[in-house]
Amino acid sequence: MYAADALISQQDLPVTVDVIDKLPVPFGLVRYGVAPDHVSIRSVRDTLDKVFEKPGVRFIGGLEVGVDISVQTLHEFFDAIMFTYGASRDRRLGVPGEDLDGSVAATDFVAWYCGHPDADRATFERLIPTATSAVVVGVGNVAVDVTRVLAKTVDELTHTDMPEYVLDTLRKSLLTDIHVLGRRGPAQATYTTKELRELGELLDADIVVERADLVFDAGSEQAIANDKSIARNVEVVKEWATRRTTGKSRRIHLHFMSRPVELRGDDRVREVVVERTELDGAGGAKGTGETFVIKADLVVRSVGYRGMALPGVPFDEGQSVIPHLDGRVQLGGAPVSGQYVAGWIKRGPTGIIGTNKKDATATVAALLADANNLPAAPLPSPADFDTWLLQSGITVVDSAGWQLIDAAERALGESKGRERTTIQTTEDLLNAANAIVS
Numbered sequence: 001m002y003a004a005d006a007l008i009s010q011q012d013l014p015v016t017v018d019v020i021d022k023l024p025v026p027f028g029l030v031r032y033g034v035a036p037d038h039v040s041i042r043s044v045r046d047t048l049d050k051v052f053e054k055p056g057v058r059f060i061g062g063l064e065v066g067v068d069i070s071v072q073t074l075h076e077f078f079d080a081i082m083f084t085y086g087a088s089r090d091r092r093l094g095v096p097g098e099d100l101d102g103s104v105a106a107t108d109f110v111a112w113y114c115g116h117p118d119a120d121r122a123t124f125e126r127l128i129p130t131a132t133s134a135v136v137v138g139v140g141n142v143a144v145d146v147t148r149v150l151a152k153t154v155d156e157l158t159h160t161d162m163p164e165y166v167l168d169t170l171r172k173s174l175l176t177d178i179h180v181l182g183r184r185g186p187a188q189a190t191y192t193t194k195e196l197r198e199l200g201e202l203l204d205a206d207i208v209v210e211r212a213d214l215v216f217d218a219g220s221e222q223a224i225a226n227d228k229s230i231a232r233n234v235e236v237v238k239e240w241a242t243r244r245t246t247g248k249s250r251r252i253h254l255h256f257m258s259r260p261v262e263l264r265g266d267d268r269v270r271e272v273v274v275e276r277t278e279l280d281g282a283g284g285a286k287g288t289g290e291t292f293v294i295k296a297d298l299v300v301r302s303v304g305y306r307g308m309a310l311p312g313v314p315f316d317e318g319q320s321v322i323p324h325l326d327g328r329v330q331l332g333g334a335p336v337s338g339q340y341v342a343g344w345i346k347r348g349p350t351g352i353i354g355t356n357k358k359d360a361t362a363t364v365a366a367l368l369a370d371a372n373n374l375p376a377a378p379l380p381s382p383a384d385f386d387t388w389l390l391q392s393g394i395t396v397v398d399s400a401g402w403q404l405i406d407a408a409e410r411a412l413g414e415s416k417g418r419e420r421t422t423i424q425t426t427e428d429l430l431n432a433a434n435a436i437v438s
Ligand code: NAP
Pocket: 092, 093, 137, 138, 139, 140, 141, 142, 143, 145, 182, 183, 184, 188, 189, 190, 191, 192, 195, 259, 260, 302, 303, 304, 305, 349, 350, 351, 352
């Protein structure tokens, strides 16, 4: 959306932009990743939505590139394609027992509580009401989101746009303990202070930090001295280590210098074997061989996202990104004509939403600089693309359809005294859009 905005807002070159999404709705992780209780961050979608009001920008939802249409065919209709499809898969832990029932990827859990059309509802509706102790692996912002959603009372979540079935399932949660595992020390955690602090301010969950976990080497001390946000993160956990529990129903145990080495269970995960680690002096951590066991019937692996290859587009398997130079897709050291990349699929799954604005704007600058060298032969117009879509028989949701979905979600929310409720299934989204299913 930031790329579309940068393209349409410049004056040098007349352009039209089609924003294609495989889902019937736009905004990717803003809709299906940002935690629903972070209402002000989520409201960035109102800003993004304004881009569709600009003449020349259209939404085409429900069209999966690589499945419904090849990249090669897209090139027949567009001078340039910018790939901004993010990093949709989870990174693997690589420990025995990772695939036991009850061990889930944070990507899947987040998709579930955000109401993603592909979410595995049955699994979470079975696991959440039957788990009493959970382990969350990782200490990034996604781990913090997941922990907060698990630890909050439903009353703390009803103002969000979470689908009703999510609230109903969380209402049945029996969780008392949530263990969060950081494999390095408090100075190496990747969460941000604002998000971290929230874990200590929950209505019915105490936070527990062991003093023995607060390990700092020379590199940590240097990082604390040089980086205010790291210093603040450390300050927060140090204060938590002085707190006593206050008898709340849930406890969040924030562990450092602890990494999972095995998940054990029978028909379902029952415990996590955790190895104590020590800082290796080079910013990393290594195992000490000393282990302890945490009882857990739910494990959420929050160790990062991973980008996927798209047929017809170069891919760097090692980094799980599209190789590029200044946003121009590269193959064998040369740019691929008419292909550009921005966002997580360009630079990997790091940074906050605003990072993508700068990133997309930089790629758009490269595209505009190349514009004079794009194929001289006139390409078919957007109208020809519409004809192709019609003839293909694929049900797409256009900008007007998206507005209808938006209105339907607001109306659904209002009927429950909420601002909005996310509509989950593709079928319901298409119905709301009045899309004609062929
Ligand atoms: P992340 O910040 O990279 O965190 C991944 C975590 O997993 C790290 O603690 C990492 O530890 C740990 N990890 C990786 N491999 C592991 C292993 N094999 N065993 C144990 N731990 C392992 O990624 P993320 O949390 O998925 O977030 C992705 C991006 O989205 C980040 O830039 C984040 O800030 C952003 N985000 C922002 C917000 C917000 O602003 N509110 C919310 C959600 C996400 P090491 O550091 O030791 O590798």
